Amino acid sequence: MTAPHPLVAQAHRLAEDLLAPHAERVDQEGVPASHLRAIRRSGLLAVNAPAQYGGAPAAVARETAEILAGACCSTWFVQTQHHTPVATLSGSAGPARERLLGPLARGELLSGVAYAHLRAYPRTPVRVTRDRGGRRFDGTVPWYTGWGLNDVMLLAGVTDGGEALFAFTEAREQPGLRASAPMRLAALTASRTVSLELDGFWLPEEAVVLRRPYEDWAATDRPKTVNASPAVFGITEAALALLDDDTAAPLRARLTGIRARAYSLADHPTPHEHLEERLTLRTRAHQVMQAATTAALVAGGGRSMTLTSKPQRLAREALFLMVQGQTTRSRKAHLEALVSGLA
Template sequence: MDCDRQVSPKENHSVLEIAHSYLLNSVAVKANEIDSNPDTLMQALQGLRDLGLLALRVPHNWGGKEVSEETFSDFQELVARYSGALAFLQTQHQSAAAMLAASSNSVLKQEYLPRIGKGELLVGVGFSQLRRGGEPLTLAKLVPGGYQLDGVVPWVTGWGMFDDFIVAATLPDGRAVFGVVPFQDTYQNSTSKITFTSPTELAAMTSTNTVTANLNSYFLPQERVVSIKPVGWIHENDKNNVLRATFLATGCAFAGLDIIESALKTKSLPAIANALTAFQQELNHCRTAIRRLQKNTHAQLLEKLQLRSWAIDLATRIAHAAVTVSSGAANYLHHPAQRVYREALVFTVTGQTSAVMEATLERLSRRWGSDECVDAPSSASRRVECEEWGGQRGENSFLCSPSKTITYSRVIHLSHVIDTNIPQWQGDPAVEFETVAEIEKDGYYLRRFCLGEHSATHVNAPKSFYNSGAGIDQYPAKSLIIPAVVINIQQQVAINPDYSLTVADILVWEKQHGEISPGNLVLLYTGWQEKWCDRTAFMNQDAQGNMHFPGFGSDATEFLLNERQIAGVGIDTHGVDSGQDTNFTTNNLVLAKPRIVLENLTNLDQLPPKGTTLVIGILRLRDGSGSPAGVMALI
């Protein structure tokens, strides 16, 4: 890439405008034919070529567009919206062009990139076999002047459309050599050749002419080598680019929405309108989360996988809804809903790795095994769901972390010991213990205890502020094991006990530790935990009875909920709202989602800024407004 030249937003916007106009007017009307007819697909591909849209990842100095990663993602989404087959095919070429642009082989670049930039040459790729375990399917051996290639490339798309393709083969030491070979039967001599099968019959995108390549002692000259990648390169590359394929899925989701919207115009059913609105909102949430994570250089693989699986799940559900609103007509082979449904199938497995498969299966099967009791209230207003990071289906969806293996070296109690003299909010029930059985008399020791639902270290439930809110008994188990970050405002509080966390504080923290990832619970360490043993100092009331202690500012809370999609908040004071906030703003904002609110925590000074997992133990009190909690930190 030409790092000295910056691509302007205007240039990127122009590319997308040109693409959208072409796709809407020339591709959408032929989408079904493009899906099944290779000639029509090739015409659509040539249309992109003529507009310079097949050189988006080629540098300017080689005649390409060199668009930003964000613009390329938008382009991928646009093409997938109007034709899955065209999106899939052009992706192969754009990937090959990017690999050539990154090559250190200047002779090869000089030969290919200007012609790709002018649209004179189309190139495919054939290296998905590197992802497979076991013995390599394609082998390379160093010979004088180049490499000898043997084996099978089971999946190469674009037969009869692409001139050449980049093949990959595994060397004896585990590295992979990538080189350009002709995409046609080629015989170098009686024993050295590359041949191709007939196009495979596929359930979707049959027009893409996907074939298998057979390499028999094929000689790859050194001057045709694109690159040699280290052992395990394909897996690292997949991890780094796990979000790229999400835009094909979200484009497919848009295609499904177009069908649903069209059906609404003719059927005018409230159920269709409601479904359309719900899907549109969820798709917007999904795309926003993907965009945010795409820009986050500190994003973890698990977070990327979660969003990838969400996009896949969303595309398949919307495609299924498109079939539903199309009724029996969707069973016709060339009906748009039938095509989009099959495209969703393809984009489910495009570039699939074991990790993507696991995340997708976890997403698709997440509803089974809910811990909701069979005798729990069944009204819609009381039903609570568990939605994983980045997802928000409705007002009563808790945010849950995906299943994963947690490793840790330390466990720290974040809950205070409960005693009769702990600090209490005015009006809360007193903490009482009464001995009801003694070892000497009864053979065992037992006490009865009494305390309020918001006493000691505790969780606030939505029901504490909303009549129709969920009770503490409705929290899904998965919502109570969550990652956490810690923001330290101890210095600010030492100067001003009424201090409230600001958005600026959050951004300062993120500059040092990276953007707060979706699904994290934000813990606010104020130093107030040190006052726990002094009831007067902890509540800090003035002569008028007003309390003075720090908390979350309303702007900061809204920022964390809307821009960072956090799972909840926690603090070492008696309230996430500062003592001066008698409207309980943060409680109301967080519990409306609903998310988790933890108060009266301790030992927050022992936690790192990030990398902690919280395990929150609650008492499942029927219709409880909250519960005393045993909170442990795994570090």
């Protein structure tokens, strides 16, 4: 038997020794800095970095995400924000890469992201203009996860020229940047998610790490919103582990088939092909996750209605994942599947 990749082994150790035993408490009280310190030390924050910085193949990144999400989705969600900044720096050149890529890959810094609002284009919730030799940001970031836990953030907006622009800044209140109180959410309140108000927030030009015409950026982003998330498979596996074999077996067989095809397409050399099939698989993965977490609730009986119940937590996390990373296109496909299932 081939030994697992070292990062997969690290993820299993964290999941079994730290994350899963405390997941219900974290769900109610918040992701502790100690969880993130353990992840920083593990090497897992480098998984999307170039190999010389400790990076690993995409299959390893997916497997570690499944393991962490299935153990404690709130902790997974905070740390998963870090991987887009690392990947963005990995594909860039300039002072931001030189200054940040090493510390981020080594876990010396933890990054969040403030860019999902770009998917609302042509609406521009965050506008970027030139100002005093740098860039001025104005508008509202509706969602920012990990406030008070992250060191830096990757902030994005749209320029007057229709470019998507990304820049790094410290993840703290500054002149022109103000955070809301942490949001009370039906699931993943523990992730310390806030909104950010930007009113003349200024950054120097050297903070900019990426600037591309919006349509070019959207073309690279689009496959991310149609591929099935490894976290969905992780939550589903955690729910299936709570069921007896007769109930779990058909759901697990369906999950295995969907995951194999979804990951095969994720590794396809042309990411813009098979978009409809990718979206169908994403929707089917959500359906299996919903069935598995609902079955875990039913199997748990009345105890499942307590907020400290594992089936209850998994069911709420499943609801969250069904809307996380959602676009108009993915929402439409999921709604159509829900309606057709009633026929």
